[in-house]
Amino acid sequence: MVKRVESSDDRVGNGSSSCELRDDVAQQSGGDPRLIDLLGLTRSKLAETLEPVVDRPFRVKQIYRAIHQRGLDSFADMTDLPASLREQLSARFSISLPEVATEHAAADGTVKLLFRLEDGKTIETVDIPDGERRTVCVSSQAGCALACQFCVTGYWGAGRNLTAGEIVAQVRAIERRPRPETHGLNLVFMGMGEPLLNLDHVRDALEILLEDISWRRITVSTVGILPGIEAMASWPRRPQLAISLHAPDDARRSQLMPINRTYPLADLIDVLARFPLAPKEKITFEYILIRDLNDALEDADMLARLLGNLRAKVNLIPINPDSVLGERMVPPSRPAVNAFRDRLRERGMVATIRKQRGDDVSAACGQLRAPDRAPRGFRRSNLNF
Numbered sequence: 001m002v003k004r005v006e007s008s009d010d011r012v013g014n015g016s017s018s019c020e021l022r023d024d025v026a027q028q029s030g031g032d033p034r035l036i037d038l039l040g041l042t043r044s045k046l047a048e049t050l051e052p053v054v055d056r057p058f059r060v061k062q063i064y065r066a067i068h069q070r071g072l073d074s075f076a077d078m079t080d081l082p083a084s085l086r087e088q089l090s091a092r093f094s095i096s097l098p099e100v101a102t103e104h105a106a107a108d109g110t111v112k113l114l115f116r117l118e119d120g121k122t123i124e125t126v127d128i129p130d131g132e133r134r135t136v137c138v139s140s141q142a143g144c145a146l147a148c149q150f151c152v153t154g155y156w157g158a159g160r161n162l163t164a165g166e167i168v169a170q171v172r173a174i175e176r177r178p179r180p181e182t183h184g185l186n187l188v189f190m191g192m193g194e195p196l197l198n199l200d201h202v203r204d205a206l207e208i209l210l211e212d213i214s215w216r217r218i219t220v221s222t223v224g225i226l227p228g229i230e231a232m233a234s235w236p237r238r239p240q241l242a243i244s245l246h247a248p249d250d251a252r253r254s255q256l257m258p259i260n261r262t263y264p265l266a267d268l269i270d271v272l273a274r275f276p277l278a279p280k281e282k283i284t285f286e287y288i289l290i291r292d293l294n295d296a297l298e299d300a301d302m303l304a305r306l307l308g309n310l311r312a313k314v315n316l317i318p319i320n321p322d323s324v325l326g327e328r329m330v331p332p333s334r335p336a337v338n339a340f341r342d343r344l345r346e347r348g349m350v351a352t353i354r355k356q357r358g359d360d361v362s363a364a365c366g367q368l369r370a371p372d373r374a375p376r377g378f379r380r381s382n383l384n385f
């Protein structure tokens with residue numbers, strides 16, 4: 001049986017301040033708080049919201065196209081609409097892209113953007129050159145309540161759920177950045193936060209983003225929030241699924257990721273075995289390698305046994321060290337990483353090693369932080385290795 005958790009952030013003990021905007025308020029995050037923001041509205045929600053001023057379905061289509069295909073953020077520029085309608089729209093609605101507060105470029109071409117949201121919260125989005133394409137690492141929450149012991153975002157503590165508009169805005173902002181040599185985007189929900197604890201807004205954002213990016217190019221990564229995975233399984237259009245696994249047994253996984261006590265491995269594997277996959281589709285398992293903690297060849301054997309009956313691929317990630325994580329959180333040597341991969345392959349698994357990107361500007365996996373506030377820190381007493 002899967003335990004159900006109703007409220008996103010409360011479960012991991014982050015108190016009442018963790019989700020500071022109610023959903024109905026959060027939808028209206030435009031520049032002027034009296035204006036309703038349209039950027040995060042799916043086609044059907046847009047039609048509903050515009051009803052007081054737009055009564056013809058083709059006008060709704062025009063406005064949706066202007067926002068999402070033409071990339072307009074001002075009604076005045078929608079010159080195919082009558083002037084009176086443009087005025088009415090401007091008086092009631094907004095299309096807001098958050099302000100880019102800072103930008104850091106790494107030597108490998110990765111760019112980390114820090115956005116300042118309407119309420120002053122900050123989030124990070126990473127633009128990673130990826131051959132002929134670009135991969136955008138998208139945040140789903142401003143902070144994260146889950147306190148995974150290897151993750152800098154978790155060290156900084158919980159924030160709030162992003163609105164669907166704030167999620168879509170990150171992608172639109174990247175699309176506006178000129179990079180002529182590239183063709184299209186891959187999206188990974190691997191930035192700040194846990195996407196499946198912000199399920200409704202993530203689902204709406206995906207419904208919008210999936211209109212022009214193939215599901216094969218979008219990956220949602222989760223620590224394994226089982227009700228969220230079950231909900232995703234029922235969506236008519238789904239992105240690919242990645243699971244942050246990081247340990248082959250409950251004892252170590254619970255030390256590293258407190259959420260494992262709520263959703264232990266056997267339940268996770270059980271739910272994943274029922275997750276509907278397209279032909280050739282696999283579930284990705286992210287496995288951070290930490291020296292002397294989870295990098296033994298016997299751990300590779302356990303991992304292969306655990307995942308053996310699933311359509312799985314394992315993505316090994318030598319941990320990105322960070323001063324806040326403590327000195328034990330270091331990657332194994334390169335030969336040890338390769339040996340771990342080879343052992344998985346000998347056991348019949350598909351296994352790759354993730355290339356490290358943007359690490360010189362703290363834009364790498366698990367290094368995104370919310371610098372608008374003081375860190376919560378970790379309780380370290382239970383981490384023994």
Ligand code: SAH
Nearest residue numbers: 151190194221222223244286319320365366
């Ligand atoms: N909460 C979701 C989405 C965030 S993804 C999830 O955990 O899946 C963040 C990715 O970066 C995850 O794969 C996470 O495991 C990885 N990560 C976190 N800290 C890291 C670190 N210090 N080094 C390398 N990868 C890390």
